[in-house]
Amino acid sequence: MTQTLDYDALAKQFWRDGYIVIENFFDDALMEQYDQLILDQFGYSPEFWHTDEFLETTGVEVVPWFPQREGCLAFNTVSEDERFKALTQAILDDGWYEQYSMVMFSKQGTKGQAWHQDCPPDNSHFFNMNRLVYTMDVTEKGTGGQTLVMPGSHLKGMLPSLSESFPEQDKVVLSPKKGSIVFLHGHCWHSVLPVTGKYRVSTNYRCAPQGTPENITDIGIYRNIRYQFSTESIVEERD
Numbered sequence: 001m002t003q004t005l006d007y008d009a010l011a012k013q014f015w016r017d018g019y020i021v022i023e024n025f026f027d028d029a030l031m032e033q034y035d036q037l038i039l040d041q042f043g044y045s046p047e048f049w050h051t052d053e054f055l056e057t058t059g060v061e062v063v064p065w066f067p068q069r070e071g072c073l074a075f076n077t078v079s080e081d082e083r084f085k086a087l088t089q090a091i092l093d094d095g096w097y098e099q100y101s102m103v104m105f106s107k108q109g110t111k112g113q114a115w116h117q118d119c120p121p122d123n124s125h126f127f128n129m130n131r132l133v134y135t136m137d138v139t140e141k142g143t144g145g146q147t148l149v150m151p152g153s154h155l156k157g158m159l160p161s162l163s164e165s166f167p168e169q170d171k172v173v174l175s176p177k178k179g180s181i182v183f184l185h186g187h188c189w190h191s192v193l194p195v196t197g198k199y200r201v202s203t204n205y206r207c208a209p210q211g212t213p214e215n216i217t218d219i220g221i222y223r224n225i226r227y228q229f230s231t232e233s234i235v236e237e238r239d
């Protein structure tokens, strides 16, 4: 299982593409433990947590859970993993801090997530970095709900609005398997396909470069709106 990682090469790839994928990073036993804790928390059919307005306008159908905030210690194993931290350090080499861990649950038949950026791309130094851990196969044969990314888009500014042209053909489909990790720049345009299997989860250990405001992910950018999570409101309709 233990693989040799070339941290510098991976960091270069991250800064070129806005994301990296590494398979077999965490072992099956840990992933199965997480999967069980997640199912114990949600069951197969949890109620939505966001407002109807959010669900309808953003086209995002996920239910979040913040296990470390609730003292669920098992979730510290990932954030304390030395290779996980070393890879983070190689990418954010001027310093970084942990934000929060968030499990995102989607039940069968839900839409996934429309194209978005996790935070506004106004200042290239301020962003969240998603450190996603997959406890199940997010593949066509598995649960569906593959993650789409637009390579290099973390350097291209604002996600195009619905009336602007969108280079759909340039997208890359990621199909992470159980034990895979994906590191994804918060300015990189991304989305999630509909969930065909029984359920889909990803667990995201968000962090940010030192100096990034802690509430950087309070405003998410969608093609049609800017949405503010703390006030549960649409702060801009985009043309």
Ligand SMILES: O=C(O)CCC(=O)C(=O)O
Pocket (backbone or CB within 6 Å): 104, 113, 118, 130, 132, 146, 147, 190, 192, 201, 202, 204
């Ligand atoms: O679940 C995924 O694969 C991506 C989720 C996402 O959009 C995010 O973590 O910001």
Ligand SMILES: [Fe+2]
Pocket (backbone or CB within 6 Å): 116, 117, 118, 190
């Ligand atoms: Fe996202």
